[in-house]
Amino acid sequence: MSLTSKQSTLASQVVDAIRSVVGVDSAVLHEPRFNGNEWKYLKECLDSTFVSSVGEFVDHFESGLTTYTGAKHAVATVNGTAALHVALQLVGVRPDDEVLIPALTFIATANAVSYCGATPHFVDSEERTLGIDPHALREHLQGISEIRSGLCVNRHTGRIIRALVPMHTFGHPVDIDGMMAVAQDYHLALVEDAAESLGSTYQGRHMGTFGLVGVLSFNGNKTITTGGGGAILTNDKELAVRAKYLSTTAKVPHDWDFVHDSIGYNYRLPNINAALGCAQLEQLDGFLKSKRKLFESYKSAFASVQSINLVEEPTDCKSNYWLQTLMLNESVVDQKKAIFTVTRDAGLMTRPVWTPLHQLIPYRECLRMPLPVAESLGRRLINLPSSAQLGGVE
Amino acid sequence: MSLTSKQSTLASQVVDAIRSVVGVDSAVLHEPRFNGNEWKYLKECLDSTFVSSVGEFVDHFESGLTTYTGAKHAVATVNGTAALHVALQLVGVRPDDEVLIPALTFIATANAVSYCGATPHFVDSEERTLGIDPHALREHLQGISEIRSGLCVNRHTGRIIRALVPMHTFGHPVDIDGMMAVAQDYHLALVEDAAESLGSTYQGRHMGTFGLVGVLSFNGNKTITTGGGGAILTNDKELAVRAKYLSTTAKVPHDWDFVHDSIGYNYRLPNINAALGCAQLEQLDGFLKSKRKLFESYKSAFASVQSINLVEEPTDCKSNYWLQTLMLNESVVDQKKAIFTVTRDAGLMTRPVWTPLHQLIPYRECLRMPLPVAESLGRRLINLPSSAQLGGVE
Numbered sequence: 001m002s003l004t005s006k007q008s009t010l011a012s013q014v015v016d017a018i019r020s021v022v023g024v025d026s027a028v029l030h031e032p033r034f035n036g037n038e039w040k041y042l043k044e045c046l047d048s049t050f051v052s053s054v055g056e057f058v059d060h061f062e063s064g065l066t067t068y069t070g071a072k073h074a075v076a077t078v079n080g081t082a083a084l085h086v087a088l089q090l091v092g093v094r095p096d097d098e099v100l101i102p103a104l105t106f107i108a109t110a111n112a113v114s115y116c117g118a119t120p121h122f123v124d125s126e127e128r129t130l131g132i133d134p135h136a137l138r139e140h141l142q143g144i145s146e147i148r149s150g151l152c153v154n155r156h157t158g159r160i161i162r163a164l165v166p167m168h169t170f171g172h173p174v175d176i177d178g179m180m181a182v183a184q185d186y187h188l189a190l191v192e193d194a195a196e197s198l199g200s201t202y203q204g205r206h207m208g209t210f211g212l213v214g215v216l217s218f219n220g221n222k223t224i225t226t227g228g229g230g231a232i233l234t235n236d237k238e239l240a241v242r243a244k245y246l247s248t249t250a251k252v253p254h255d256w257d258f259v260h261d262s263i264g265y266n267y268r269l270p271n272i273n274a275a276l277g278c279a280q281l282e283q284l285d286g287f288l289k290s291k292r293k294l295f296e297s298y299k300s301a302f303a304s305v306q307s308i309n310l311v312e313e314p315t316d317c318k319s320n321y322w323l324q325t326l327m328l329n330e331s332v333v334d335q336k337k338a339i340f341t342v343t344r345d346a347g348l349m350t351r352p353v354w355t356p357l358h359q360l361i362p363y364r365e366c367l368r369m370p371l372p373v374a375e376s377l378g379r380r381l382i383n384l385p386s387s388a389q390l391g392g393v394e
Numbered sequence: 395m396s397l398t399s400k401q402s403t404l405a406s407q408v409v410d411a412i413r414s415v416v417g418v419d420s421a422v423l424h425e426p427r428f429n430g431n432e433w434k435y436l437k438e439c440l441d442s443t444f445v446s447s448v449g450e451f452v453d454h455f456e457s458g459l460t461t462y463t464g465a466k467h468a469v470a471t472v473n474g475t476a477a478l479h480v481a482l483q484l485v486g487v488r489p490d491d492e493v494l495i496p497a498l499t500f501i502a503t504a505n506a507v508s509y510c511g512a513t514p515h516f517v518d519s520e521e522r523t524l525g526i527d528p529h530a531l532r533e534h535l536q537g538i539s540e541i542r543s544g545l546c547v548n549r550h551t552g553r554i555i556r557a558l559v560p561m562h563t564f565g566h567p568v569d570i571d572g573m574m575a576v577a578q579d580y581h582l583a584l585v586e587d588a589a590e591s592l593g594s595t596y597q598g599r600h601m602g603t604f605g606l607v608g609v610l611s612f613n614g615n616k617t618i619t620t621g622g623g624g625a626i627l628t629n630d631k632e633l634a635v636r637a638k639y640l641s642t643t644a645k646v647p648h649d650w651d652f653v654h655d656s657i658g659y660n661y662r663l664p665n666i667n668a669a670l671g672c673a674q675l676e677q678l679d680g681f682l683k684s685k686r687k688l689f690e691s692y693k694s695a696f697a698s699v700q701s702i703n704l705v706e707e708p709t710d711c712k713s714n715y716w717l718q719t720l721m722l723n724e725s726v727v728d729q730k731k732a733i734f735t736v737t738r739d740a741g742l743m744t745r746p747v748w749t750p751l752h753q754l755i756p757y758r759e760c761l762r763m764p765l766p767v768a769e770s771l772g773r774r775l776i777n778l779p780s781s782a783q784l785g786g787v788e
Contacts, residue, residue: 034440042436049425051621051670052614078472078622081660107643107654114657117511220446220664227445227664228472249501250756256734258748260501261755263508266475270614270621272670276445340650354652361655362644 010307010335011342014326017301018348018384021294026347027385030323032225033287038279045275053248055271057278062231064281069198069206071214071233073240076269076277077247080195080217080230084112086246086267087213087232088163090239091189093118097162098154098367100188102132103356103374105167109193110357110366113165121154121161122358122368125377127327129314130169133373134178137164140369141186152186157367163189168197168207170383171223171322172313176202176210183211191215195230198223199288199320208233213243218273223287223322223388224280226273244268290391291321297391298324298384307332311381324384325353333379340382353381404701404729405736408720411695412742412778415688420741421779424615424717427681431673439669447642449665451672456625458675463592463600465608465627467634470663470671471641474589474611474624478506480640480661481607481626482557484633485583487512491556492548492761494582496526497750497768499561503587504751504760507559515548515555516752516762519771521721523708524563527767528572531558534763535580546580551761557583562591562601564777565617565716566707570596570604577605585609589624592617593682593714602627607637612667617681617716617782618674620667638662684785685715691785692718692778701726705775718778719747727773734776747775 018027045057058076065074077083093099095117101109103122110120123140126133145152145161152161164183166174176192183190194200194208195217201207208214213236218229232243245251250264269277299310307329313319328336336352343350356378357363358371412421439451452470459468471477487493489511495503497516504514517534520527539546539555546555558577560568570586577584588594588602589611595601602608607630612623626637639645644658663671693704701723707713722730730746737744750772751757752765 031443032445034443038440039437042440043433046428046432046436049428050614051426051619053622054614079660107652107658108660111643111657111659115509220444220448225445227666228447228660228662249505255738256745258501258746259754263505263756264501265505266473266502266622268622270667272621273664273666276666344649351650352652360653362657 009338010332011338013305014308014339015343015346015348017305018343020301021297022348022385022390027349027390028387029349029351029383029385030221031387032220033283033387033389036279036283038276041275041279042272045272051272052270053268055274057271057274058269061274061277061281064278065216065231065233068281068284069209069233071206071209072235073233073237075232075240075243075247076274077230077232077267078269079219079228080215081108081112082247082265082267083215083230083232084108084193085115086243086265087191087215088112088116088118089246090213090243091163091191093162097160098157099162100137100164102167103358103368103371104130104169104353104377105193105357106354107357107360109165109167110363118162120357120363120366122366122371124369124371125374126175127373127377129174130172130311130377131174132166132179134175134182136369138182141182145186147187150187152188161188163191165191165193167193167195168200170311170325171197171200171320172311173197173200173202173207173317173319180210196222196322197320199284201318203316209235212236213239218277223291223320224277224284226269226277226280229269229273229277287388288320290388291386292391294386294391295321295324302326322386324386326382326384328380328382330376330380336379336382349385351383353378353383403732404726405732407699408733409737409740409742411699412737414695415691416742416779416784421743421784422781423743423745423777423779425781426614426619427677427781427783430677432670435669435673436666439666445666446664447662449668451665451668452663455668455671455675458672459610459625459627462675462678463603463627465600465603466629467627467631469626469634469637469641470668471624471626471661472663473613473622474609475502475506476641476659476661477609477624477626478502478587479509480637480659481585481609482506482510483640484607484637485557485585487556491554492551493556494531494558496561497752497762497765498524498563498747498771499587499751500748501751501754503559503561504757512556514751514757514760516760516765518763518765519768520569521767521771523568524566524705524771525568526560526573528569528576530763532576535576539580541581544581546582555580555582557585559585559587561587561589562594564705564719565591565594565714566705567591567594567596567601567711567713570601574604590616590716591714593678595712597710603629606630607633612671617685617714618671618678620663620671620674623663623667623671681782682714684782685780686785688780688785689715689718696720716780718780720776720778722774722776724770724774730773730776743779745777747772747777
C-alpha cells in the first residue's frame with residue numbers, strides 16, 4: 001500500500017514525531033495564550049479612556065520589562081522594526097554608513113538599516129548558535145577595514161562601518177562575548193536584535209542588555225504579545241530619553257506649544273497594547289517552562305529520526321526556545337519540500353527559515369562576506385509547532 | 395478685587411463662554427468615548443487568539459471604512475503617519491522629489507515626506523478653510539515651475555514636484571475642487587491628508603476620496619480611535635494591493651517561503667486595535683451629531699465675545715468638527731498666552747495650532763512660498779475642549 005511507502009519517507013517520520021508530541025489535533029506554528037489578566041487590564045484601560053500612546057499601562061509595561069531583563073531603561077514602541085530603526089539612529093547610524101547584520105535573519109533587520117539610509121553588510125553565521133560567527137567576522141574585517149580617526153572604515157567602499165547588529169535566532173543567544181570583542185576592537189556600536197529572545201540569557205544575563213542598545217518584539221507570534229509591539233532596551237539614560245523623544249515625533253516638552261526640533265517618528269506603543277503586554281509579562285515564566293518542556297519532548301521524539309537534529313541552546317546559555325527548530329543534514333535537504341507539504345497536509349504547521357537576505361531582490365547588491373554557513377542553514381532549518389501550550393505545563 | 399479686573403479680560407470671557415457650554419467640570423481637549431461594543435469585540439478578539447496583524451476585525455474594519463467613506467478600498471495601518479508614508483510611495487514620491495504640503499499642519503505630514511527622502515515645499519493657507527489656498531498655490535507654481543516630459547519641475551532647484559498633499563485642518567475640508575484643478579494642471583499626484591477628517595464631506599462626498607490616495611488617523615485624540623491606527627483610502631485596486639503589500643514587509647504570498655521583493659514596512663494595524671475600531675465606527679454618526687451640537691453651543695456662547703470668532707465649516711462642506719476652534723483677531727493675539735494660562739488653570743484644556751513647520755528647526759531650510767496667512771493663523775487659532783460627550787447628544 002502507498003501508506004507503507006509513505007511512512008518510510010523522512011517526511012512521514014517527521015509527522016509521526018511531531019504527532020507524538022502535540023497529539024492528534026492540528027497545530028499552528030505559534031499561537032499566543034491569554035489565560036492571565038489580559039481581559040481585566042484591557043477593561044481597566046478602556047475604562048480609563050487612555051487607550052493611546054500615553055497611559056499607565058505603557059509605564060507599567062516598560063517598568064516590567066526593565067525588572068525582567070535587568071536593563072536600566074525600556075522604551076515601548078509600536079513594533080520591533082520601529083524599535084530597531086530608532087536603536088540604529090540612537091547609536092549614530094547615518095545615511096551611507098554600512099551596518100553589519102547576519103544574512104540569515106528576518107528582513108526587518110535589513111529594512112531598519114535601509115530606513116536610516118544606510119546599507120546592510122551581510123555576515124555569515126555559525127551552526128552552533130545560528131547567529132553571527134565572530135571569528136569569521138573578525139577575519140573579514142581584518143581583510144577589508146581599517147580604523148581611521150577612531151572609526152571603522154571599509155577600505156573598498158570608503159564608507160564607515162558604524163554598527164554590528166547580531167540577532168538571536170529563534171531565541172538562541174549568539175556568541176555575545178565574541179560580538180562584544182569584535183565591536184570593541186573594530187569601534188563598532190553593538191545593537192542586539194533581541195526581537196526573538198525575550199527570556200533568553202547568557203550566563204544569567206538577559207539578551208538585549210549586552211549591547212549599547214537592544215530591541216525586543218511582541219508581535220502576535222512571539223513568546224509574549226501585545227498584538228503588535230516592541231521595545232528598546234538600554235542602560236544609558238541619555239539614550240533612553242532620546243529613544244522616547246524620537247518615538248514621539250521629537251516633540252519638545254511644553255505645556256501647550258508644538259515644537260519639534262528634529263525629524264521624529266510616530267512609534268510609541270498604544271496603552272491598550274501595553275495593557276495586553278502587562279498581562280502577558282506576568283505569565284512569561286510559565287510560558288518559558290512550557291516551551292522548555294516542549295523542547296525536551298521534541299528531542300526525545302526526534303532522537304530516532306536519522307539525518308535530522310533538534311536545535312539546542314548553546315553552552316552557558318538559556319534559550320527561550322521561541323521556535324523549535326530541526327536541522328537537516330545536507331544529504332536530505334532535497335526532502336525539505338516534501339516535509340513542508342506532508343506536515344501541512346497533516347495540519348501541522350512547519351516553515352523554513354528565512355531566505356538569506358543577500359538572495360532577495362532588494363538586498364542582492366549589498367556588500368557581504370562569503371556566506372557558506374548562512375546559505376547552508378538557509379537550506380537546512382525547519383521550524384516546528386512551538387506554542388507554549390503544547391508543552392503541557394500549566 | 396482682582397477677580398473683577400480678571401473677569402474683564404478676554405481670557406476670563408473665554409473661560410466663562412467655555413464653562414457655559416461644558417459645565418463646571420474640568421474638560422480635556424478630546425477624549426474618546428467607549429459606550430458601544432468595544433468590550434465585546436475586544437473579548438472576541440482575545441478569545442480568537444488573533445490579536446496581531448491578521449484577523450477578522452482588520453477585515454471588518456477596512457470594509458466598514460469603505461462603506462462609510464465610499465472609497466473602494468481601505469488598508470488599515472498602525473497609524474496615520476505610516477499611512478501617509480505609504481501613500482506617498484504609492485503615488486511615486488522618490489528621494490529628492492519635492493512635495494507640496496501646507497506649512498500649517500501637524501509635523502507628521504512633513505515627516506512622511508522626509509521618510510521618502512523627499513523634501514517638503516511649504517504652501518500658504520486660506521482663512522476660509524484653514525487649508526491650502528489653491529489660488530496662491532497656482533500663482534506660486536506659475537512663477538517657479540514648468541512642465542517637462544509630463545512632470546512638474548521646479549525651475550530653481552531642478553527637482554520634480556511630485557505630489558500635492560492638502561490637509562483638512564481640524565476636520566474642515568480644504569477647497570478640494572481647487573486642489574484637483576491645480577493637481578491636474580501641474581501634473582501633481584493628489585494625496586489627501588484626511589487624518590483629522592473622518593466624517594467630513596464636500597458636496598456629500600467623503601474627504602480622502604478625491605485624491606488618488608487619502609489617509610485617515612485613529613489616534614487616541616481623533617473622532618474615533620483604535621488606540622493608534624490609520625488607514626489608506628483609494629479607488630484604485632492596484633494601489634490598494636500595493637499598499638497592503640508595502641505595509642506587510644513587501645512579502646510575496648507563498649505557503650511557506652519568505653520572499654520579499656522590495657523594501658517594505660511593518661505597518662499593518664493589529665487585529666486588537668481593529669476590534670476597537672469596529673466598535674467605534676458603529677458609533678461615529680452619534681459622535682458627529684454630538685460634535686455638531688457642541689459647535690452650535692460654542693457658537694452661541696462666543697457670539698458676544700469681541701475679537702474672537704468660532705471657526706465654521708466652509709460652504710458646501712460638512713465638517714466633522716473634530717476640534718472646535720477659536721480664531722482671534724490680530725489685535726488680540728498678545729492675549730493668547732493669558733488665554734492658555736487662565737483656561738488651563740480653570741481645568742479647561744485649550745491649545746494653540748501647530749507652529750508653522752517652516753519655523754521649526756528640521757524644516758526651516760525647506761522651500762516655501764510666501765506664507766502670510768499660515769503665519770497669521772499660526773498666531774490666531776485656539777482649540778477648545780471638543781469631546782463628543784460635551785455635545786450632550788446621546
